Amino acid sequence: MRRQLPLAITFITAFTLAVQYFIPHRTFEILYEVSQVWLQIVGAFAMVLGIVSLWQLHWGKARGRKPGWGYSIVTLVCLTAMIVFGFTGPTKLGEVGPGEWIGPFNWSYDNVLSPLSATMFALLAYFIASAAYRAFRARTALATILLLSAVIVMLGRVPLGDVISFGLFSKVANWLLYVPNVAAKRAIVIGVGLGVAAMSLKVMLGIERSYMGGE
Amino acid sequence: MPISTDIGVWVAVFFTLCIFSFLYKDNPFYKFAEHVAVGVSAGYWFVVLMKETLEPAVFLPLKQGRWNLVPGPFGIFLLILPVLIGLLLFFRFSKKYNYIARIPIALIYGIGAGPTLVQYLQNSVIRQIQPTMVKISFASWDSFSEVLIAVGVVCGLTYFFFSKEHRGTIGAVAKVGIWTLMIGFGATFGFTVMARVSLLIGRFVFLMRDWLGVIS
Numbered sequence: 001m002r003r004q005l006p007l008a009i010t011f012i013t014a015f016t017l018a019v020q021y022f023i024p025h026r027t028f029e030i031l032y033e034v035s036q037v038w039l040q041i042v043g044a045f046a047m048v049l050g051i052v053s054l055w056q057l058h059w060g061k062a063r064g065r066k067p068g069w070g071y072s073i074v075t076l077v078c079l080t081a082m083i084v085f086g087f088t089g090p091t092k093l094g095e096v097g098p099g100e101w102i103g104p105f106n107w108s109y110d111n112v113l114s115p116l117s118a119t120m121f122a123l124l125a126y127f128i129a130s131a132a133y134r135a136f137r138a139r140t141a142l143a144t145i146l147l148l149s150a151v152i153v154m155l156g157r158v159p160l161g162d163v164i165s166f167g168l169f170s171k172v173a174n175w176l177l178y179v180p181n182v183a184a185k186r187a188i189v190i191g192v193g194l195g196v197a198a199m200s201l202k203v204m205l206g207i208e209r210s211y212m213g214g215e
Numbered sequence: 216m217p218i219s220t221d222i223g224v225w226v227a228v229f230f231t232l233c234i235f236s237f238l239y240k241d242n243p244f245y246k247f248a249e250h251v252a253v254g255v256s257a258g259y260w261f262v263v264l265m266k267e268t269l270e271p272a273v274f275l276p277l278k279q280g281r282w283n284l285v286p287g288p289f290g291i292f293l294l295i296l297p298v299l300i301g302l303l304l305f306f307r308f309s310k311k312y313n314y315i316a317r318i319p320i321a322l323i324y325g326i327g328a329g330p331t332l333v334q335y336l337q338n339s340v341i342r343q344i345q346p347t348m349v350k351i352s353f354a355s356w357d358s359f360s361e362v363l364i365a366v367g368v369v370c371g372l373t374y375f376f377f378s379k380e381h382r383g384t385i386g387a388v389a390k391v392g393i394w395t396l397m398i399g400f401g402a403t404f405g406f407t408v409m410a411r412v413s414l415l416i417g418r419f420v421f422l423m424r425d426w427l428g429v430i431s
Binding site: 002005006007009010011012013014015016017018021030032033034035036037038039040041042043044045046047048049050051052054068071072074075076077078079080081082083085086087091092105107108109110111112113114115116117118119120121122123124125126128129132142145146147148149150151152153154157158173175176177178179180181182183184185186187188189190191192193194196197200201203204211212213 | 223224226227228230231234235237238246247248249250251252253254255256257258259260261262263264265266267268269272273284285293294296297298300301302304305307308313314317318319320321322323324325326327328329330331332333335336338339340343344347360363364365366367368370371372374375392393394395396397398399400401402403404405406407408409411412414415417418421
């Protein structure tokens with residue numbers, strides 16, 4: 001029962017929702033829409049579970065004065081503050097009038113979360129550059145192709161590239177992006193599509209059951 | 216333009232510089248900003264999920280006692296049932312009954328796997344094959360490019376086909392495939408680098424214009 005019931009739930013749900021695509025009836029459309037709402041609701045509990053796990057992890061570290069416990073307190077304070085701000089004040093800019101105080105939730109988003117996320121992604125520019133220096137040394141024909149393609153696309157995207165090549169780089173860059181890149185992406189997407197479909201079938205039939213915790 | 220006096224700008228600058236400090240080495244400022252990001256981000260998405268997804272989809276119909284999708288008491292039952300199933304997830308914290316938490320996870324997997332099977336075959340396989348099946352023509356540069364894409368896709372797929380050894384004709388086709396893939400990866404890499412550099416420029420513009428006011 002511990003294993004059979006979850007496997008049966010997965011099979012019945014997945015099979016019904018896969019088959020409903022081929023039955024053009026309003027009942028099955030409603031069934032699909034209801035399933036999506038269910039996914040949101042159960043998914044929300046998964047999110048709550050994640051927040052509780054995060055809290056437990058950092059609370060344990062802070063209580064036990066484990067290495068880095070001060071940072072755990074920072075995480076707990078920020079998490080609590082955002083939840084309190086969110087449930088006690090406006091969370092959408094549309095809820096406040098022009099020129100009015102946007103509330104601590106929106107303020108924290110604008111001045112803390114947004115710059116932190118943008119800077120973390122911007123930081124990747126440095127690491128991509130250093131990784132490229134190590135990986136792109138033209139030691140083989142394939143590495144040379146990769147290097148040339150990347151350099152042409154980069155130069156084709158800045159005004160300097162067009163100045164030094166009399167407009168040629170941007171044209172070649174566009175061709176690379178819209179012809180060989182599309183071919184490569186399409187081959188990958190088809191492969192991924194077949195892989196995901198196979199994995200879905202394995203989940204539906206109970207062959208893939210890692211979500212049961214190894215049993 | 217004078218230096219900014221807006222407290223929000225100073226806070227944003229502080230966190231921007233904390234993250235950039237990682238370029239020197241891992242340090243307490245970076246760790247502080249990293250933990251702030253984790254806490255603020257988790258709190259932010261939790262509130263957004265509750266207030267913008269669950270409130271209109273679940274809490275409001277329950278409050279009104281009416282669900283437009285399935286009217287009547289059965290509709291309300293259909294809204295309460297997933298809440299009860301979702302609560303079963305908390306059995307994960309029990310050592311004795313943690314297997315009960317598999318029920319909502321199985322439901323999530325089932326709702327995910329069924330539609331995914333059909334949607335991926337439709338969108339990622341059939342809809343990608345359709346534009347690849349073009350009439351062979353070299354009449355214009357565009358039609359020549361379409362033929363090149365078709366050849367690239369077939370060769371790329373051959374490279375990913377591992378059930379037959381890449382020798383002879385298959386090997387040659389697979390070789391063209393890997394060349395196509397490498398050009399594609401290079402182009403994608405270049406494009407990604409430019410996107411990241413654009414973000415980096417955005418952060419410098421923020422520091423120079425919004426904070427220090429040295430550029431307008």
